[in-house]
Amino acid sequence: MTRSSLHGEEPAVEGATALAVQDGGAAGDHDPHNKGDKKGENREKGEKGDDGDIEHEVAGRRPRRRILRWSATVLSLVILATAGAGYFYYQHLNSNLRKGQRSSGDFKAHRTKPNPAGQTPLNILLIGSDSRNSDENVALGGSRENRGNPPLGDVQMLIHLSADRKSAAVVSVPRDTRVDIPQCTDPDTGKVYPPVNTIINESLARGGAGCTLATWENLTGVYIDHWMMIDFAGVVRMADAIGGVEVCVKHNVWDRNLQTQRGGSGLKLTAGKHKVKGKQALQWLRTRHAFHSDLGRARAQHMYMNSMIRMLRGQNVFTDTGRLMGLAEAATQSLQVSEEIGTVKKLYDLAMQLKTVPTDRITMATMPNVTDPQNPNHVIPDGANAAKMWKMLREDVAFDKNGPKTEAKKPSEDETPATPSVAADRLGVLVQNATRTSTRAPVSGRAGEISRQLRRKGFTRATADTSAAGSAEETVVRYPSADLEGDARSVAKALGIPMSSVKRSTDVSGVTVVVGADWRTGVTYPKESAPKAGDLPENSDALNGSDESQCMDVYEPYRW
Structure with a gap:
């Protein structure tokens, strides 16, 4: 037990003693436990020492002790004040964040299985809202007549971070892509929106960002961990905080009203490279007509993001406290996020994971698409090419070819052996026809055809589901509980059907075969080669993050 605890002295004295020793004083002069130093004891008691000079000893020691005690007290207060300020600032940043429900719609996507190291990919949906529900957004986005209307999700990108955190992909789906939007419930009002087949940007108005997430999961089959949403004003704040991003146009551009085309972002630049920030950055990200179409706008957005990543890396912003605080303030004021990442710490942790990916392992792409036969102003997913991209995301296959050249491991059907619980002729199997897509009608009779094939294989209790055809990109065999895993695998x-397509699901009550859009003909599942790194469809408009030569073409009517 220390002397201060015996006599009830303030802890600061003990700290002051330690400081005095460090300051070069003799240990014997300041150690209250040094019993061999009689002079020290006499001096502390105010008695005469051998030289009889009491006044000298008191005058020499007491002021110094008071100074040290005062210094230690002040230091403690400074530390406490700094810590308190940091805590309150952290709470301030957290209070800036607006949060929402992760998913508000029906979905059936499942997480990708961990890799051999136990890691899983991370998928984040980024939504750009066209909300005009504030003076600031109306001033930036125009269209005052839309004030008060539910916002639309005009920009939608999926950020995919690989399980090993060594590569990343960003995929845009054009806002006018016709898709199936599932049933969604507005988390604020409780209003239920029925499923509908329409353009994807309307999903945001039918249950918020959580409905857009569910729509993406149904479109891609990719499990999405989180969403983030930003509006016009948020883009401007973030662009200012970043300090400007370099972009490039091949010609003088002015995106404005024309006699033949109304609207325009107002972007006006001369040919060449420019650093855009604030409102001008928003104009770049919103420009559509001058960049030919929504597809051109997606490409311009990808160029902006690649350039921004290169700039932030070059400035090493994560070690610059002032810049980092400015970005944190702008980000928390600008972003709305799904509730499970609704703290500054969790957002910072996400940023640190994204920061580890080299720029030459980042790929920006657009969903392969074709013109919608129902409306020439809309697009639809390009069948097999879009399905290939979604498969690469689900199986965590890199979009680039710059990773280590390793041979893909072939899945083994015996890695997780499971024994059927009953004989094949006693197992009830339900077969569902889910060959319908947002762009193609279902193939009639598929459930009956596959159930008959199963009966020929000995599963005599297999039956076809006669309810309305569903929608699934890939064929799966689902089972509800662990005791039926072996039965589901025997059916597959x-x-x-590959064992990787056997999934446990609470959506079924027994073994169920869901015949997806990838199996529209035949009674034996078509074998497909595993996707390879970098093997993207040609019409995915892929851009590599390290490519600094990117420059936008300008549609001729908007040149000046």
């Missing part, structure tokens, strides 16, 4: 084996 009989049909040639």
